[in-house]
Amino acid sequence: MSAEMIHHSFFPFNSVRSMALEGEKYDKNVENDLIMKWAKENNNDLLQIVCGYEALPLPSRGSEVIFHPLEHLQAIKYNRPEISALGLCENFPEMKMQCSLETPEVNTRLAAAEQALSLSLWTVATVCRVLSLESIMAFFAGVLLEKQVVVASANLGILSATVLSLIPMIRPFEWQSLLLPILPRKMFDFLDAPVPFIVGIQQKPADMKLKTSNLIYVNLDKDQVTMCYLPPLPRYKELISELGPIHARLSCENSTAKRHPVYKCNEVQAKAAGKFLQVMGCYMESLCSDLRSHSITNVQSKNDKVALLLKDSFIDSFPCRDRPFMKLLVNTQLFSVLSDSQLS
Known part of the structure; x- marks a missing residue:
């Protein structure tokens, strides 16, 4: 949430904004400084944290930034990874040349990879502690x-x-629709929206029911996943067999993890979470690694070449038992975005 959004929530009469906008040009930094001054004068810790984050400069790749907005809070350190640590050059060889170019497409892909790396270990360690492997796979398939x-x-x-x-x-793959870690109660009406989403809520609404086959409800406190039938993941048994020992190791760390915030992982948890993601990464690559073998090149006007995926041919390359899932997967937005990117 930006300082501008917070500003609207905390200042209904826009007194601070009017001060910042007295000149003809709007300076976001000036407004942020004025809001921070007001927050300090009124001992508003939440607003100070948001403004401090808003003013934080983006560190260069490979460097460290320290965020310490309030004296009584522990400082947060972030080491921004080098491009070589993002794994793009291994998975997408064409990125070796592109990464040196400052284009919107390259920057978007780098940002997505950096975000995934930053979230990787502590989030995966957490989900493995609170959900069984079968529940994780159901969640993942949905x-x-x-x-x-x-x-x-x-x-x-x-x-x-x-x-x-x-x-x-x-x-x-990258999620293409709405993702909200915490959905405020006053926005629960959004759950009726006819679009894909992943949202977190603290308590299930009393009137929420599985109205359609699209809705999946995951209860973390009870380790329950409620959903309509979905075809099994490709190579489901093999995937479970590979992930089982790793998941069991992380599950054993539950009592240790409860004594620390979720974003803190010890060496054992980080190592196991890294292995879990390594297996998942190889598995995900297997679902989309052979796209070019099932594509044709269509020459457009002005000799522009466009590669088109032959979906039926691609689906038929999988064993019969895996095809029901793949038929659904190739028609998703996240698959279309990835296939277009790889074939372009």
Whole structure:
């Protein structure tokens, strides 16, 4: 949430904004400074945190930034990774040349990879502690097929970590619709929207029912996933077999993790979460690694070449038992975006 959004919530009469806008040019930094001054004078810690974050400069790649907005809070350190640590050059060889170019497409892809890396270990360690492996796979399958996913828990830290764990877990795919780690109660009407979403709530509404096959409800406090039938994930048994020992190791860390905030992982948890994501990454790559073998090149006007995926041919390349899931997957927005990117 930006300082501008917070400003509207805390200043109904816009007195500070009018001061910032007295000149002809609007200076966002001036407004942020004025809001920060008001927050300090009125001992508003929340607003000071937001304004401090808003004013924080973006560190260069490979450098560290320290965020310490309030003296009585512990400082947060963030080490911004180098491009080589993002894994793009390995998964997308064409990125080796593109990463040096400052284009919107490249910057968007780099930002998505950096976000996934930052969220990777602590979010995956958390979801493995609160959900069984079978529940995680059901949750994961629903996200891949772009269902409406509602995650519930009384613990805000666990809730947000679980929702955010899907970002690194589905790489190289990227979620294309709304993702809200915590949906405020006053916005529960949004749950009736006819679009894919992943949202976190603290308590299930009394009148919420599985009205359609698109809705999946994940209760973190009870380790329950309620959903209509979905075809099984490709190579489901093999995936469960690979992830089982890793998940069991993380589950054993639950009592240790309860003594710390969810974003803190010890060496054992981080190592296990890294292995879990490594297996998931190889699995996800197997679902989209052979796209070019099932595409044709269509020459457009002005000799522009466009590669088109032959969906039926691609689906038929999978074993019969895996095809029902793949038929649904290839028609999702997240698959279309990735395939277009790889074939372009």
